[in-house]
Amino acid sequence: MIRTRGLCKRFGDLTVLREIDLDIHPGEVVCIIGPSGSGKSTLLRCLNGLETATDGEVTIDGDSLNTTEASLNQLRARLGMVFQHFNLFPHLSVLENVQLAPRMVQGKTVEEARVIAEQLLEKVGLSDKAHVRPDRLSGGQKQRVAIARALAMQPEAMLFDEPTSALDPELVGEVLSVMEELVKEGMTMVVVTHEMGFARRVGSRVLFMDEGRILEEGTPEMIFDHPGHPRTREFLGKVLRMS
Amino acid sequence: MDSPYIDVLPFLFRGLGWTLLITFTGLVFGFGLGTIAGLARLSRKGFCRGAATVYVEVIRGTPILAQLLFVYFGLSELLSMNIHKLAAAILAIAVNSGAYIAEIVRGAVQSIEPGQQEAGRSLGLSRSQTMRYVVWPQAMRRMIPPLGNQFIISLKDTSLFSVIAVGEILYQARQYYSSTFAPFEALTMACLMYLMITIPGSVYLRRMEHRLEGR
Ligand SMILES: Nc1ncnc2c1ncn2[C@@H]1O[C@H](COP(=O)(O)OP(=O)(O)O)[C@@H](O)[C@H]1O
Numbered sequence A: 001m002i003r004t005r006g007l008c009k010r011f012g013d014l015t016v017l018r019e020i021d022l023d024i025h026p027g028e029v030v031c032i033i034g035p036s037g038s039g040k041s042t043l044l045r046c047l048n049g050l051e052t053a054t055d056g057e058v059t060i061d062g063d064s065l066n067t068t069e070a071s072l073n074q075l076r077a078r079l080g081m082v083f084q085h086f087n088l089f090p091h092l093s094v095l096e097n098v099q100l101a102p103r104m105v106q107g108k109t110v111e112e113a114r115v116i117a118e119q120l121l122e123k124v125g126l127s128d129k130a131h132v133r134p135d136r137l138s139g140g141q142k143q144r145v146a147i148a149r150a151l152a153m154q155p156e157a158m159l160f161d162e163p164t165s166a167l168d169p170e171l172v173g174e175v176l177s178v179m180e181e182l183v184k185e186g187m188t189m190v191v192v193t194h195e196m197g198f199a200r201r202v203g204s205r206v207l208f209m210d211e212g213r214i215l216e217e218g219t220p221e222m223i224f225d226h227p228g229h230p231r232t233r234e235f236l237g238k239v240l241r242m243s
Numbered sequence B: 001m002d003s004p005y006i007d008v009l010p011f012l013f014r015g016l017g018w019t020l021l022i023t024f025t026g027l028v029f030g031f032g033l034g035t036i037a038g039l040a041r042l043s044r045k046g047f048c049r050g051a052a053t054v055y056v057e058v059i060r061g062t063p064i065l066a067q068l069l070f071v072y073f074g075l076s077e078l079l080s081m082n083i084h085k086l087a088a089a090i091l092a093i094a095v096n097s098g099a100y101i102a103e104i105v106r107g108a109v110q111s112i113e114p115g116q117q118e119a120g121r122s123l124g125l126s127r128s129q130t131m132r133y134v135v136w137p138q139a140m141r142r143m144i145p146p147l148g149n150q151f152i153i154s155l156k157d158t159s160l161f162s163v164i165a166v167g168e169i170l171y172q173a174r175q176y177y178s179s180t181f182a183p184f185e186a187l188t189m190a191c192l193m194y195l196m197i198t199i200p201g202s203v204y205l206r207r208m209e210h211r212l213e214g215r
């Protein structure tokens, strides 16, 4: 349902993505790993049009991202995105964070949006925090709100950019279990993560990125247990030694 | 009641009314102008950016007294009509403070982390919705201290308007001592009148700044 062909991204002289061809099918959970600076975030941002491709094409269910501003906004609403640093709106309560987009983008009434938001907050286990400002939450709670906020738009797929990297180790689990819940419901997901356990449990595919290319891809077992490329081996060695 | 310190007070209080009227009204319009110009400087349209930059640089690079005389005499000549001096004073404060407020607006909007904008856009909000519901409310909060500062500056700037005989505080003091020959007393009280507003003003601002930083 998400497809890129010959996707390139340059920032000035710096080439960040080189000729990425990627197909993400409905219900798939695609995990992306790779060293810092290899272009993982840029790739995700190109998938929902936060960055415009320098070259090549991105389509969502056949609809090209190379389109007018207004239709791009609509396309963006079809993909949820979760950021490493949560990016919750600090001036709004937790409930208002979740309600905002359904109200402003989908034209829902406050009441309709509240019902949706309350359901989602219950789903991520934060009903009791609805009226609290984000700065009163722990990192894990913030990220769960961010997931609820993205889900409120009933997206067709979710993009996660290192959702647990900014969390204290003891808070990682609560976020991963919310994500695993989504996998069970059949959500299509693209997850940049170094949580090997998560990738093994729920990943349909793992991509290894390096210097703007997808160097290797395969099932989690293939990539983690029998990496083909020396760069993949080197990277996995480093990550495993750290954890 | 023969002490000039006391005698001058009724005049000064009348002046205070005018000073506050000019400052508040001028700043309300200045805030509108400044918001437009500040956002224009962040616009993707080169023309908007250019026009706003010219406005900001011209105003910040010329003295406010020249701007006032321009509005009062220059515009009157150009439009061949008499501009009321109160209108000229308010307009001068608006145009002048607008340029500084434009920079305050621009700085505040730019200080909001790009991640906020991205989160808004990723949810499907348009550029203007993201500005309105996500960035602007946060930027407004950061604008409060510098806007308070601008209020104090503009308040003091109104004293220049005594040259076109707008009845603000300093003009009243001058009127008073030109007939009573007590300039020292009159000016002392006039300055106290300004301090009566500016000192509590800056104390309050500093408190507010602490509170904003604290959260
Ligand atoms: N907006 C930008 N302008 C210039 N360079 C950028 C921008 N965004 C990312 N980059 C650069 O692109 C490269 C890849 O970044 P990123 O996609 O964030 O990598 P990763 O997420 O894999 O760590 C880095 O060298 C980064 O400095």
Ligand SMILES: [Mg+2]
Pocket: A040, A041, A042, A161, A162
């Ligand atoms: Mg990244």
